[in-house]
Amino acid sequence: MALTKFDICSQALIKCGADTISSFSDGTHEANVCSVMYNTTKKSLLYYTFWNFAILKVQLNRLSETPTDAKFLFAYSLPGDVIRIRSVFDENGQADFTYKKEGQKIFSNNKTAFVEYVQEMDETTMPSFFVEALVAKVATEINEAITASGSLTQRLASDFQQKLRAARIADGQENPPQNIMPAGRLIEAHLNGSTSDRFRHEQS
Numbered sequence: 001m002a003l004t005k006f007d008i009c010s011q012a013l014i015k016c017g018a019d020t021i022s023s024f025s026d027g028t029h030e031a032n033v034c035s036v037m038y039n040t041t042k043k044s045l046l047y048y049t050f051w052n053f054a055i056l057k058v059q060l061n062r063l064s065e066t067p068t069d070a071k072f073l074f075a076y077s078l079p080g081d082v083i084r085i086r087s088v089f090d091e092n093g094q095a096d097f098t099y100k101k102e103g104q105k106i107f108s109n110n111k112t113a114f115v116e117y118v119q120e121m122d123e124t125t126m127p128s129f130f131v132e133a134l135v136a137k138v139a140t141e142i143n144e145a146i147t148a149s150g151s152l153t154q155r156l157a158s159d160f161q162q163k164l165r166a167a168r169i170a171d172g173q174e175n176p177p178q179n180i181m182p183a184g185r186l187i188e189a190h191l192n193g194s195t196s197d198r199f200r201h202e203q204s
Helices: 005-015 029-048 128-147 150-174 183-203
Strands: 055-059 074-077 082-089 100-102 105-108 114-119
Touching (some): 029 128
Antiparallel strands (some): 055 114, 074 105, 082 114, 100 105
């Protein structure tokens, strides 16, 4: 059965030695603390790393308005579920290193623009390794408000760091990062580079 945010908070509360919850409106101290802390903690963990499981690539919608920054020709609207932008690129896969983010908009000089980003994730779509790290992170963040135990918070923080390292490793093994540049062009660039290096070596 898929986990809910309340299941994740309950697991975190158990780590703190506290009572579990069934909703954020339980009326308990635990529910009140979790309702305040959970969403921010979840988003911060998604922001920590360019998680492969959460990466999405989409074409941006170009707006009719003129960018407020005169250095750019076009304005695009960002998807509403953006947590962190990894890259902006054109229709040929060429990275745009000059774009500017302003609020929920991207300014660029490309007539067509794509974005690769970490997206907001629903609990039902999170892989188990990320859930484990999230439980540990939530426990660390809520513990002092729940137990007022600084020493337990330190132990929970150490546990979170271990879970975070394990999650990063699992994420990399399950779905290796994909390059924006097509593989054929990467191979070509590598071969050209090798030829140039060999020529320089022969001339020296």
